Amino acid sequence: xxxxxxxxxxxxxxxxxxxxxxxxxMVSAAKLRRAQDAILAARPFAMEIWAxxxxxxRRQPDLEHPLLKPHAAKRxxxxxxxxxxxxxxxxFNTNVxxxxxxxxxxxxxxxxxxxxxxxxxxxxxxxxxxxxxxxSWLIGNRADPELARDIAQHVxxxxxxxxxDEVVFVGSEFVSALTQQPQAIRxxxxxPEASRARSYEEGAGTEPFSIxxxxxxxxxxxxxxALQFSVYRALLESQAxxxxxxxxxxxxxxxxxxxLIQSLTLQFNRARQAVITKELVEIVSGAEAxx
Numbered sequence: 459x460x461x462x463x464x465x466x467x468x469x470x471x472x473x474x475x476x477x478x479x480x481x482x483x484m485v486s487a488a489k490l491r492r493a494q495d496a497i498l499a500a501r502p503f504a505m506e507i508w509a510x511x512x513x514x515x516r517r518q519p520d521l522e523h524p525l526l527k528p529h530a531a532k533r534x535x536x537x538x539x540x541x542x543x544x545x546x547x548x549x550f551n552t553n554v555x556x557x558x559x560x561x562x563x564x565x566x567x568x569x570x571x572x573x574x575x576x577x578x579x580x581x582x583x584x585x586x587x588x589x590x591x592x593x594s595w596l597i598g599n600r601a602d603p604e605l606a607r608d609i610a611q612h613v614x615x616x617x618x619x620x621x622x623d624e625v626v627f628v629g630s631e632f633v634s635a636l637t638q639q640p641q642a643i644r645x646x647x648x649x650p651e652a653s654r655a656r657s658y659e660e661g662a663g664t665e666p667f668s669i670x671x672x673x674x675x676x677x678x679x680x681x682x683x684a685l686q687f688s689v690y691r692a693l694l695e696s697q698a699x700x701x702x703x704x705x706x707x708x709x710x711x712x713x714x715x716x717x718l719i720q721s722l723t724l725q726f727n728r729a730r731q732a733v734i735t736k737e738l739v740e741i742v743s744g745a746e747a748x749x
Contacts, residue, residue, distance in 0.1 A: 462733065465726040469719055476715035482546070483708035486701045490635065493698035496601070497632070500694065504687040511680050514673065521673055523681045525614055528647045529623040534571040536613065536622040537562055538645075539585070540629035540692055541578035542700040543597050548710075550630065550638060550703035551580040554696075557640035558628040562589075565626065565642075573622065577609065577693070601697045606690035614685060617646045629692050630699040636706060638699035645688050648681060 460468075514521065539558045541551045558581075566572040575593040576582040582594040593612060595605060613625045625646035631639045 460725075460729070462726065462729055465722055465729060469722045469726065472715050472719045472722065476712055476719065479708045479711040479715060483705050483712060486705035486708060490698060490701035490705060493601075493632075493694060493701055497691075497694045497698060500687065500690060504684075504691060507680060507684045507687060511677070511684055514677060514680070521677050523677050524618045525646060525648045525681050525685060529620070532569055532623050534573065534622045535565060535569040535624045535626065536573040536575060536616065537566075538575045538577060538609065538613065538625065538627045539581045540627060540696045541576070541581035541584075542696070543579040545580065546707060547700050547704035548707035550700055551578075551584075553638070553640050554628065554630050555581065555584050557642065561626065561628050561642045565624075569623070575609075575612070577605075578696075597693065597697070601690065601693035603686070603690055606693055607686050610682065610686040610689045613646060613689075614682060622646075627689070627692050629696045632695045632698035632702065635702045638703055643688075643692070645685065648685055648688075 537558065539554065541554050545551070562572060562574075574585060574589050574591045575595075576585060576591045577595045578597055582591060585591050595609060597605065613622075616622045617625060624644060626642055626644050628640070628642045631641045633639050
């Protein structure tokens with residue numbers, strides 16, 4: 459049976475835990491807000507890149523770029539799995555890793571070779587014992603455009619050299635503070651999305667226009683930038699989902715700690731009452747024996 463000292467020690471321990479989880483919840487809420495602002499800030503620029511690429515393709519249909527051209531042969535596919543560096547975010551990383559394994563089993567069967575790259579320590583640690591990744595990156599404190607550029611250059615060079623015929627990103631899509639949905643997106647070959655293009659009336663928007671210095675140079679500058687922003691968007695979505703999942707997990711942990719403290723406090727009061735009652739009985743019994 460636990461003594462009063464043991465129960466008091468457990469209560470203090472749970473109170474300290476609750477302070478930590480409550481602080482982590484507030485920090486994650488602030489980081490989530492910044493991550494959402496970063497997504498909103500990057501969206502207009504990304505939309506303009508895609509719209510300009512789509513316009514250029516409509517008006518100059520003879521333009522070509524290695525990253526836009528699908529490979530005829532389907533020999534190799536590369537998966538880039540985006541997770542977090544740190545844990546304590548519920549089932550966030552577990553859901554992404556399960557989706558990655560399912561996607562590798564599904565799409566990987568269509569290709570002769572499957573290669574893997576990871577972004578985030580959790581994904582690297584998970585696959586190191588199962589399917590060692592050929593390349594790994596750490597996210598750090600926040601999603602960085604320089605990191606997105608490094609990843610984009612890596613997959614672009616492998617696609618242009620013919621080392622891979624498709625590149626698929628598997629990560630988490632931020633839906634809301636309570637919902638993060640694992641998703642798999644093919645980033646190479648890069649296809650301008652009509653949904654992000656400017657709206658035109660039927661038959662309009664196909665007139666050629668003059669581009670200086672050269673349409674091919676413009677396309678050569680836009681395509682790597684569009685790929686980089688696709689990677690950067692995936693990193694931002696994963697980062698926002700991580701903070702939201704951690705905020706939810708820490709809120710649940712704080713609530714559980716509060717309930718446990720209430721239960722231990724009730725147990726402490728009952729035990730203390732039992733001790734007091736026992737002492738009173740002993741005093742009364744001793745007084746009666748002396749009478």
